[in-house]
Amino acid sequence: MRFVRYQTKEKSARYGWLLNDKIGDIEGDLFGEFRRLDATTPLADAQLLAPSQPSKIICVGRNYAAHAKEHDAEVPELPLIFFKPPSAVINPGDAIILPPQSRQVEHEAELVVVIGKRGRNIISEEAREHILGYSIGNDITARDLQNADRLWTRGKGFDTFAPFGPWIDTDFDPSDAVVTCRVNGQMRQMASTRDMVFSVSTIIAFISSVMTLEPGDLIFTGTPAGVGALSDGDIVEVDIEGLGVLSNPVMNA
Structure with missing residues (x-):
């Protein structure tokens, strides 16, 4: 599975998961408990961000x-x-x-x-x-x-x-x-x-x-x-x- 951080014109920065050429949002904590929502956002419409915000x-x-x-x-x-x-x-x-x-x-x-x-x-x-x-x-x-x-x-x-x-x-x-x-x-x-x-x-x-x-x-x-x-x-x-x-x-x- 591939996880991303992304944003669009309508959505602020958030975590998601990739399904072919679409992104589904992550509900919950990617590093804890979460669930995947339906992949509905076209990858072409999203700006991919650095996929983690590290403490170090x-x-x-x-x-x-x-x-x-x-x-x-x-x-x-x-x-x-x-x-x-x-x-x-x-x-x-x-x-x-x-x-x-x-x-x-x-x-x-x-x-x-x-x-x-x-x-x-x-x-x-x-x-x-x-x-x-x-x-x-x-x-x-x-x-x-x-x-x-x-x-x-x-x-x-x-x-x-x-x-x-x-x-x-x-x-x-x-x-x-x-x-x-x-x-x-x-x-x-x-x-x-x-x-x-x-x-x-x-x-x-x-x-x-x-x-x-x-x-x-x-x-x-x-x-x-x-x-x-x-x-x-x-x-x-x-x-x-x-x-x-x-x-x-x-x-x-």
Whole structure:
């Protein structure tokens, strides 16, 4: 099943579910008890929004060995985690804004885990019970600022640096799906999720040993090799096999 957040001219932002080319509303709490109403809103008439409003966004660095190598970095022995602020989230189709402080903003195509059930100290064998589903993300990074700072907060944390969507898929299998990034139709990144150093269940177990995961929280699981610069006027697309496409334009501030 695919869940969305959407709005129309007649309806304010709300959760819904997809049935072919129509959306049905969700009555109740998507992360608790709810029921699906009839799918009557044409998808073409709706603006899809970022499908979750997270309390936090946890990201995993260097989770593909080839990406670590392209930055002359070691593959970490434990998941390397960092935060993006919720204010970095933008909707599918919204513009990624290039900040004037940076001269090297890059794309990072990523599989995103959406937490569905609160948890702390989750063992890997029970991680799936805490996942609502999966989505697509782009961990936009001001690489020059990331390299200049001891911490990654500034380089990763600008507004618009966490495009996310277009939906949450509850049936997606993350074990072996091709992750692709294209800029203006040109291939930049391509690898399978099977190449991740740390699996989704391992990542959830590790993060939840540090902090409580809340419903709606996002985990960006790392990017393959091939990250590259973005420029004003570009269109960047992240495509995950079996999951969909996330597309965003790029523009100067």
